[in-house]
Amino acid sequence: EAGVAQSPRYKIIEKRQSVAFWCNPISGHATLYWYQQILGQGPKLLIQFQNNGVVDDSQLPKDRFSAERLKGVDSTLKIQPAKLEDSAVYLCASSLVIAGTGNEQFFGPGTRLTVL
Amino acid sequence: KQEVTQIPAALSVPEGENLVLNCSFTDSAIYNLQWFRQDPGKGLTSLLLIQSSQREQTSGRLNASLDKSSGRSTLYIAASQPGDSATYLCAVAVGFQKLVFGTGTRLLVSP
Numbered sequence: 001e002a003g004v005a006q007s008p009r010y011k012i013i014e015k016r017q018s019v020a021f022w023c024n025p026i027s028g029h030a031t032l033y034w035y036q037q038i039l040g041q042g043p044k045l046l047i048q049f050q051n052n053g054v055v056d057d058s059q060l061p062k063d064r065f066s067a068e069r070l071k072g073v074d075s076t077l078k079i080q081p082a083k084l085e086d087s088a089v090y091l092c093a094s095s096l097v098i099a100g101t102g103n104e105q106f107f108g109p110g111t112r113l114t115v116l
Numbered sequence: 117k118q119e120v121t122q123i124p125a126a127l128s129v130p131e132g133e134n135l136v137l138n139c140s141f142t143d144s145a146i147y148n149l150q151w152f153r154q155d156p157g158k159g160l161t162s163l164l165l166i167q168s169s170q171r172e173q174t175s176g177r178l179n180a181s182l183d184k185s186s187g188r189s190t191l192y193i194a195a196s197q198p199g200d201s202a203t204y205l206c207a208v209a210v211g212f213q214k215l216v217f218g219t220g221t222r223l224l225v226s227p
Contacts, residue, residue: 004159033214042120042205042217043160056214091159095213103213104150107160 002026004108006092012114018080021111025073025094031055033105034067034077035091043091049075050097079113087115118143118210122218129196130226137191137221139206144184147209151180151191154203154220163204164191196225 005024013019025032031050035043046065048056051072060067064083069075079086089110095103119142129135139149148167152160164173164180166189172181177194193200203222207215 006159031213035215040219042207042219043215044217045214048214056211093160103147103209104162104165105215106162107152109159112157 004092004094004106006090006108006111008111009109010112010114012116013082014116015084016081018078019082019113020076020078021090021092021113023075023077023092023108025075025092026106028096029094029106030072030097031095031103032069032075033093033095034075035093037089037091037110039088046077082113082115084115087113089113118146118208118216120206120208120216120218122204122206122221124221125219126222126224128224128226131196131198133196133225134192134194135196135223137193137204137206137223139189139191139218141187141189141208141216143210144187145210146184147213149180149182149189150207150209150215151178151189152205152207154205160205193223196223198225198227201225 033048034046037043046060047067049069067077091110092108093105095105121140123138150165151163166173166182179192182189203220205220207217
């Protein structure tokens with residue numbers, strides 16, 4: 001079974017530029033998550049989708065970050081314009097939906113963003 | 117607001133030692149608790165998942181326990197090996213089953 005795919009793996013941009021990340025979850029996984037991991041910290045949830053609907057985006061900086069999952073499969077996360085503090089690893093994860101239990105999340109390799 | 121704390125922040129042991137990593141959380145209303153491993157520059161690998169109704173899970177040399185009432189979990193690694201060197205992250209699933217992570221324990225096992 002293929003895992004969660006992310007691209008690009010690395011990205012370096014100047015501040016105020018825009019950038020987009022792509023994620024393809026495990027086949028059949030209805031729930032998709034984007035996390036931000038700043039160096040030395042644990043990942044922080046930015047947005048959670050179930051199919052193509054947003055479940056939780058309470059920690060997404062909506063003035064500069066946007067995400068979509070139009071067909072309920074792959075997803076893109078965009079930052080426009082980028083700030084220095086956006087330098088981080090952006091992780092995508094996916095999980096099945098199983099009623100009544102906690103679902104195991106599977107993570108992709110991440111995209112390391114450096115903003116200069 | 118759920119907060120997850122991991123102690124110690126870093127740990128260095130000689131090969132062969134048994135060791136315990138600690139995780140505590142402030143709100144016992146969780147769906148599950150997961151332990152992950154993260155190698156430098158890599159994503160997260162799930163090690164063990166304990167449902168809220170369970171007390172422990174085992175996989176090979178790893179054993180994780182969960183005490184929901186006291187807000188604690190431990191990850192026990194038996195007979196540590198240099199290949200176990202990595203950062204270990206604890207996360208609890210809350211709300212819509214989003215994960216709240218601790219800051220991790222950086223483990224170094226020397227030969």
